[in-house]
Amino acid sequence: MPATALRRGPRPGKRSNLSAAPEPTTSATRYRVTGPRVLHSEWGKFWSLRSSWITLGVAVFLLILFGAIASYTYSPDAVATSGPPGPGSGGGDSDAVSLALTGVSFAQLAVGVLGVLLAAGEYSTGMIRSTLAAVPRRLPVLWSKAAVIGPIALVLTTVGALAAFQLGSPGLDGEKIALSLSDDGVLRSLAGAGLYLGLVAVFGVALGVLLRNSAGAIAALVGVLLILPGLASLLPDSWYDTLSPYFPSNAGSAVYALHQSSDALSPGAGLAVFAGWVALTLAGAAYRLRKTDA
Amino acid sequence: MIEARELTKRYGDKTVVDNLSFTVKPGEVTGFLGPNGAGKSTTMRMIVGLDSPTKGSVTVGGRSYAKHVAPLQEIGTLLEAKSVHPGRSAFNHLMALARTHGIPRRRVNEVIELAGLTSVADKRVGAFSLGMGQRLGIASALLGDPAIIMLDEPVNGLDPEGVLWVRTLLRRLADEGRAVMLSSHLMSETALIADHLVIIGRGRLLADTTVDDFTREAGGGGVKVASVEATRLRSLLAGPDVVITSSAGEELQVTGRDAREIGAIAAQHGVPLYELTPQAVSLEAAFMELTRDVVEYQSAPADTEAHTEAHTERKAA
Numbered sequence: 001m002p003a004t005a006l007r008r009g010p011r012p013g014k015r016s017n018l019s020a021a022p023e024p025t026t027s028a029t030r031y032r033v034t035g036p037r038v039l040h041s042e043w044g045k046f047w048s049l050r051s052s053w054i055t056l057g058v059a060v061f062l063l064i065l066f067g068a069i070a071s072y073t074y075s076p077d078a079v080a081t082s083g084p085p086g087p088g089s090g091g092g093d094s095d096a097v098s099l100a101l102t103g104v105s106f107a108q109l110a111v112g113v114l115g116v117l118l119a120a121g122e123y124s125t126g127m128i129r130s131t132l133a134a135v136p137r138r139l140p141v142l143w144s145k146a147a148v149i150g151p152i153a154l155v156l157t158t159v160g161a162l163a164a165f166q167l168g169s170p171g172l173d174g175e176k177i178a179l180s181l182s183d184d185g186v187l188r189s190l191a192g193a194g195l196y197l198g199l200v201a202v203f204g205v206a207l208g209v210l211l212r213n214s215a216g217a218i219a220a221l222v223g224v225l226l227i228l229p230g231l232a233s234l235l236p237d238s239w240y241d242t243l244s245p246y247f248p249s250n251a252g253s254a255v256y257a258l259h260q261s262s263d264a265l266s267p268g269a270g271l272a273v274f275a276g277w278v279a280l281t282l283a284g285a286a287y288r289l290r291k292t293d294a
Numbered sequence: 295m296i297e298a299r300e301l302t303k304r305y306g307d308k309t310v311v312d313n314l315s316f317t318v319k320p321g322e323v324t325g326f327l328g329p330n331g332a333g334k335s336t337t338m339r340m341i342v343g344l345d346s347p348t349k350g351s352v353t354v355g356g357r358s359y360a361k362h363v364a365p366l367q368e369i370g371t372l373l374e375a376k377s378v379h380p381g382r383s384a385f386n387h388l389m390a391l392a393r394t395h396g397i398p399r400r401r402v403n404e405v406i407e408l409a410g411l412t413s414v415a416d417k418r419v420g421a422f423s424l425g426m427g428q429r430l431g432i433a434s435a436l437l438g439d440p441a442i443i444m445l446d447e448p449v450n451g452l453d454p455e456g457v458l459w460v461r462t463l464l465r466r467l468a469d470e471g472r473a474v475m476l477s478s479h480l481m482s483e484t485a486l487i488a489d490h491l492v493i494i495g496r497g498r499l500l501a502d503t504t505v506d507d508f509t510r511e512a513g514g515g516g517v518k519v520a521s522v523e524a525t526r527l528r529s530l531l532a533g534p535d536v537v538i539t540s541s542a543g544e545e546l547q548v549t550g551r552d553a554r555e556i557g558a559i560a561a562q563h564g565v566p567l568y569e570l571t572p573q574a575v576s577l578e579a580a581f582m583e584l585t586r587d588v589v590e591y592q593s594a595p596a597d598t599e600a601h602t603e604a605h606t607e608r609k610a611a
Contacts, residue, residue, distance in 0.1 A: 031397055031438060037393055044389060051381060127377060127379040130391060130434065132343075134394045293344060
């Protein structure tokens with residue numbers, strides 16, 4: 001060993017039995033990984049990607065655009081065919097809120113993809129190695145991603161839903177179904193849409209961490225939210241009637257429906273069921289993140 | 295200090311790292327060498343807890359990596375240059391890592407400058423060349439001012455100026471008392487930087503030695519002498535422990551006497567020499583010799599020696 005090896009000598013070889021004692025004072029000993037710091041890191045990571053801005057913008061844009069269009073093109077004679085068969089119009093009869101929320105079925109894909117990209121994107125790019133080397137306990141990363149994207153999606157899509165409703169209102173002027181923000185349940189429904197979309201974003205994060213692959217996680221997202229309800233209609237009627245309210249997308253649409261159809265859950269129950277699905281997926285993601293090699 | 299004890303990693307029935315024990319000491323540069331597929335990267339991933347060992351253990355500064363409150367301050371790593379989201383700028387990438395530890399922005403700017411990335415710090419990493427990606431990886435390894443620096447193939451893709459920069463940097467870090475570990479599959483390159491060598495093949499430890507010892511053992515290249523009076527010279531040089539071979543009429547290959555001795559003897563007896571060349575020690579050749587039987591992806595034998603058994607069962611090297 002060269003004689004100069006410890007010249008500056010700020011770092012004698014550390015021994016495990018010394019590590020409980022204060023470290024030799026270097027300028028760096030104050031560093032420490034904490035939950036809020038990981039959250040701050042994930043917050044910065046989210047906003048420092050152009051794709052986040054774009055996807056988020058697309059989600060809000062779709063929400064407003066389709067909501068406004070559906071309201072303006074509404075005609076009472078063509079109720080059954082107005083708008084796509086999104087979960088918002090599940091009850092059959094349209095109302096001003098369900099029209100304004102026509103865009104939810106599109107926005108949920110954008111927001112879900114946003115969640116997937118935030119998580120699976122780290123695996124496809126290799127960033128995950130840097131992330132987990134910095135936070136080797138791993139789980140704080142998952143919680144932080146969920147805690148960053150959930151509220152961001154919630155706030156912005158709630159604003160988007162409000163905007164869609166307000167922009168669409170003039171289009172329904174004079175129609176029988178016209179409503180205003182102050183009418184019973186309207187604000188609850190619009191906020192419910194934001195809540196649902198916030199949870200969808202978290203669902204995307206969970207799928208991304210669980211599957212570690214953007215394409216796979218997006219496919220799973222589309223499958224669960226859009227295709228599963230259709231496939232399930234192949235079930236025997238009695239099964240379908242019992243089970244279908246508990247499907248993620250049906251439970252989710254109950255959260256933001258103004259009028260509950262007879263076979264749907266109440267908004268509160270719908271929220272609980274959908275949140276349950278998200279929590280279950282998150283638990284699976286946490287297990288895989290913790291247990292398997294990165 | 296990194297201490298690996300009987301570290302083993304199996305994927306299915308394939309053993310990638312096999313009962314590997316070694317120590318990386320502070321104040322030294324440890325070269326971690328092996329042919330491609332020898333298990334270097336897997337070992338490094340286990341050191342920072344990305345992969346968990348099937349058997350055995352590895353500690354960093356006395357504890358397993360995940361137990362540290364500030365892991366980036368303990369060990370800074372460059373695993374693969376592309377451990378970065380290409381859509382983020384170099385600054386934002388480093389900032390994201392720094393925030394997890396409460397490392398200040400000032401330090402981020404410091405490592406950016408240290409790595410020579412100041413002019414491209416706000417560019418998206420996706421647009422970086424391989425060399426700039428390596429510099430960014432080294433910058434992130436230094437971010438936490440760590441006691442240990444571990445770099446996987448740090449000079450890959452660097453231009454000569456960059457290679458020299460890495461060499462100087464690692465030397466300085468080791469001289470400051472830090473433990474430095476770098477992996478490579480190039481012996482000659484590593485010998486220029488490292489003090490200590492840990493050589494593996496097929497996941498097993500082949501040698502744990504110093505560069506000096508390795509060089510000495512690899513020595514014995516001898517001296518090439520050429521003279522019109524080769525036959526006479528041959529008898530003059532003969533002696534105990536001296537081996538002389540001849541490949542061409544006027545050329546001798548002498549081991550056991552150095553160039554100085556040979557020259558003196560020749561002058562003394564008036565034998566004219568027209569070549570007197572100490573044969574450079576080929577570390578690369580010695581390394582290849584050492585790892586020959588454990589090369590994972592063997593080329594079709596270009597030489598006469600075909601290692602047919604190399605693809606079947608392998609005995610310990």
